[in-house]
Amino acid sequence: MILNDIKSVAIYCASSTKIKPVYYEVAAQLGRLLAERGITQVNGAGNMGLMRAASDAGLEAGGKVIGVIPSFMVEQNWHYTSLTKIIETPDMENRKQTINDMTDAAIVLPGGCGTLDELFEVITLKQLGVYLKPIIILNVDGYYDHLLHHLERSMEENFMRPEHRDIWCVATTAEEAVDKVFTTPLIDESVRRFAKI
Numbered sequence: 400m401i402l403n404d405i406k407s408v409a410i411y412c413a414s415s416t417k418i419k420p421v422y423y424e425v426a427a428q429l430g431r432l433l434a435e436r437g438i439t440q441v442n443g444a445g446n447m448g449l450m451r452a453a454s455d456a457g458l459e460a461g462g463k464v465i466g467v468i469p470s471f472m473v474e475q476n477w478h479y480t481s482l483t484k485i486i487e488t489p490d491m492e493n494r495k496q497t498i499n500d501m502t503d504a505a506i507v508l509p510g511g512c513g514t515l516d517e518l519f520e521v522i523t524l525k526q527l528g529v530y531l532k533p534i535i536i537l538n539v540d541g542y543y544d545h546l547l548h549h550l551e552r553s554m555e556e557n558f559m560r561p562e563h564r565d566i567w568c569v570a571t572t573a574e575e576a577v578d579k580v581f582t583t584p585l586i587d588e589s590v591r592r593f594a595k596i
Contacts, residue, residue, distance in 0.1 A: 402581040403533065405503045407439040407465075411517040412449035412508035414477075422449060422509050425539045427456035428573035429506065434462025436577060439483075441502050443494065444468035446479035449508050454479055467497050495520060504533040504580040506570075509542040525566045526559075528591035533583035534567040537576045543569070562593045 410433075412426060430453035433440050440457045442450050444466020457464045463483040470487050472478060478485060488494045495517060499505075507518045524530035536543055547569065553559045568583050570576035 400582065403503070403583065403585060405438060405580050407441055407502045408433055408580055409498045409502040409505040410440055410442045410450070410453050410508065411505060411510065411514050412442070412453065413510035413514055414443070414445040414448040414450055415511065416447050418448070418509070419540070421540050422542075423452045425537065425573050426450075426452040426508055429453055429508070429537070429576060430456030430458075430462070430464075431460045432573055432577045433457055434460035437462075438577075439463040439465060441465045441467065441498055443498075444472075444478045444482060444485055446477060449510070451479060453508075454482060458483070465501075467494050467501075469494050499524070499530060499532075502532070504535065504583075506535045506537055506576050506580065508537050509539055515546075522566055525586075526563060526590065526593075528588040531586055531588070531590075533580050533585070535576045535579045535583070536567055536569050537573070538569050538571050560593045562590075566590075 426449040430440060434457040440453060440462060442453060445451060454464045465484045466479060466482045467486045467488060468478050469490055473487055486497060488497055505521050521530050521534050525534060554561050568579045570579050
């Protein structure tokens with residue numbers, strides 16, 4: 400099996416602090432595993448929640464963690480100043496674009512509207528043949544079960560094609576998520592032929 404050339408991975412996840420411990424545990428495992436594999440972690444530079452947990456674990460394991468954050472969030476002191484590097488962007492759209500451009504894959508942990516926005520943006524861009532990198536949904540404790548069911552219904556109702564299932568992969572553990580960034584088959588721009596139903 401030929402493994403994907405992965406040097407950096409985007410982690411999209413929650414900044415919320417009022418969540419179950421299992422989410423923190425998996426975020427920390429993910430941060431540590433990426434560092435141990437020599438993969439640079441790129442996230443939203445938040446100083447709370449799962450972003451902080453993944454960053455701390457990655458840094459403690461000797462890894463590099465780059466944060467990308469809009470200037471207005473820096474002005475609110477929402478950024479984690481201990482990261483390897485912080486990149487400021489003018490707005491949220493530039494933040495997402497910067498993260499997508501500088502990483503080789505995306506792993507999406509549980510999160511709220513911001514995380515879902517990031518997930519659906521990369522799914523949409525991949526559907527359109529613009530973003531062709533692995534997308535791994537890390538379904539911790541069944542958090543994304545309803546969302547995955549909804550995506551299946553979207554295909555059943557012909558809002559998406561069955562071929563679009565190949566756009567993302569699902570993992571239930573941090574170890575499986577890291578393995579899948581290396582083993583998920585890459586697609587090319589020909590995916591565009593499935594964009595229209």
